[in-house]
Amino acid sequence: MKVSIVGCTHAGTFSAMNILKEHPDWxxxxxxxxxxxxxxxxGIALWVSDRVSDxxxxxxxxxxxxxxxxxxxxMQHDVTDIDFDNKKLIVKNLVSGENFEQDYDKLVITTGSAPIIPKIPGIDSSRVMLCKNWTNANELKENANNIKSAIVIGAGYIGAELAEGYATLGKETTLIDALPNVLSKNLDPNMSAIAEKDYKDNGVTxxxxxxxxxxxxxxHSVIVKTDKSSYEADIAVMCVGFRPNTNMFADKFKTLPNxxxxxxxxxxxxxxxxFSAGDAASVHYNPTNDDQYIPLATNSVxxxxxxxxxxxxxxxxxxxxQASSAVELFGRTYAASGLTKVHADVLNKRVAEVSMEDNYRPEFMLSTTPVLMNLVWDPETRVVLGGALTSKYDVSQSANLLSLAIQKNVTIDELSMVDFLFQPNFDKPVNYxxxxxxAAVEKANSMNEVTE
Incomplete structure (x- = not known):
């Protein structure tokens, strides 16, 4: 059996390893x-800000x-065309310029994603950079010591981390986004507000x-003009998201709109x-039970x-x-899984929500730390649909717990009675x-009493 894999970042790498593991003679x-x-x-932002060992x-x-x-x-070979009817690839050797054909029995498309580069006047400037691949990483790392200021455009996880990285290096940093809040697609406003305060407290505009x-x-600089203001820095870095790298053949398949x-x-x-996998493909999003585009390395793997x-x-x-994810910004953890209330509203999905803050371990300990938490559930079935946490304490693994709860259709009632451990070093008798x-159960019950 002849298998051709087009593209080899995460999905392609794991496809190759596991095909060979299952079929070593192919x-x-x-x-x-x-x-x-x-x-x-x-890890680009971590490397740029000197937090990577090697x-x-x-x-x-x-x-x-x-x-x-x-x-x-x-390697360094580009598939320039695919004849799906005759099962042939047209391949160009990017080093020699040679072109050749390769036939296959089965094809795996793992072409990944490409950074979104809007058609904005001046975006081709050498001072406007990207944050996606190893080449971009090297460019950002090389100039990190030479610049005094940077503008990061896009306040999703990548942009948020990069802006935080520049700030920790002492660079004059600006973070811009067309959406109302930092991490708007990942967190609800109550948590975004905390992140925004931390940015401002650390000198980020x-x-x-x-x-x-x-x-x-x-x-000596680049001027970034917005519909409301103007900013100037040594460089600007585009971090506004990704699109599937499928332009060459997408019209031959059933696809999402993008x-x-x-x-x-x-x-x-x-x-x-x-077959397809990774950033070139759709994923089944459990909280809404439909196909969506969620380019995460975990999904690709x-x-x-x-x-x-x-x-x-x-x-x-x-x-x-569940699109589970986490990030650390200025020593604070943000972790989430599934729907936020804002995302649910965008999708016109009716949900219920609750927010609360609690210390992660007992107050009699010499120290403890508050955790701000949100939970989203289906008001009809009471099944958990999403949640998020933020704290100076590392709450990242709690997002994994919520991910499992969403995947297994756990209700808020069941989650409130899970057999969590108790030990004062780690948590309270009632885990946070x-x-x-x-709190979700109490709110749901009170809502039901009002409607009865």
Whole structure:
């Protein structure tokens, strides 16, 4: 069996490893434009701000490692066209310029994503940079010591981390986003407000609810003009999101509106013998029970594993995702899984919500730390649909707990009675997540009493 894999970051890497693990005698060919694979781009901001021990450890696999497993690696090779009817790839060697054909029996499309680059006047300036791949990472790291100021455009996780990184380096930092709040797509306003205060307390200028309309390069800086103001710095970094890298062939498949290939629970696309995974593909979003585009490395890894499991026959189904995530900004953890109330409102999905704050461990300890928490649930079924936490205490693993609760359709009543451990070093007799669920139960019951 001949398998061709187009693209090799996370989904492609795990597809190759698991296909070879399941079928060591198959001929697996991997085509990748770059000279590297498996780069953990989520570590760029940490590396730029001197919080990475060794940048080489930001790669968990290599072309040589996959070759040793039996893969035929075509690094710095670009697939320029695909003849799906005759099962052939048209490939260009980016080093020699040579073009050749490669046939396949099964195809895996893991072409990943590309940064969104809006058509804004002046965006081609050399002082306007990107934050996506290893090349971008090196460029940002190289100039980090030479710049005195930076403007970060996009206040999602990547932009938020990069702005925090520049601030910790003592750079004059500005963070701009067209949405009203920092991390608007990840957190509700009560938590965004905390993040925004921390940015301001650390000298970061915020331009929320501002749309960038132009860039103007000077001899020594770049001027970023928005619909409300103007900012100047040594560089600007675009972090406004990603799109699936499927333009070449998306019209041949069933896709989401943005071009992401729709895959079923076994990673099949709408075309026979063609699989997809990672940022090129859709994911099944459990809180809303539909297909969405959520480009996260965790989704890519799991889908890549499933390609290997199902490449011959359907054996393991995708369990879906809750888009669980976390970030640390200025020593504070933000962790979330599933829907926020704001996101639910955008989707016109009726939900109930509760928010509360509680110390993570007893007040008789020499120290404790408050945790602000939100919980979202279905008012009809009482099933948990989402939650978020923030604290100076590391609450990141609680998002994983909420993720499992959402995936297993746990109700707020059940979550409030889970057998959590108690030990004063770690938590209270009523664990803070259990207390949050208990508050949800009380609110849900009072809501029912009002409607009866």
């Amino acid at each position: 001929e697996v060919s991997v085509f990748e434009r770059n000279d590297n694979l498996s780069f953990l781009s989520c 940048p080489n450890k930001m790669f968990y696999a290599s072309p040589d490692a996959l070759t040793q497993m039996g893969a035929h690696m075509y 915020l331009g929320m609810n501002e749309k960038v309309i132009s860039f103007e390069e000077t001899d 071009g992401a290939l729709i895959v079923d629970k076994y990673m099949h696309t709408s075309m026979k013998d063609v 799991r889908q890549g594993i499933l390609v290997g499991k199902n490449i011959e026959k359907d054996t393991m189904a995708y369990m879906g995702t 997540v259990s207390a949050l669920a208990g």
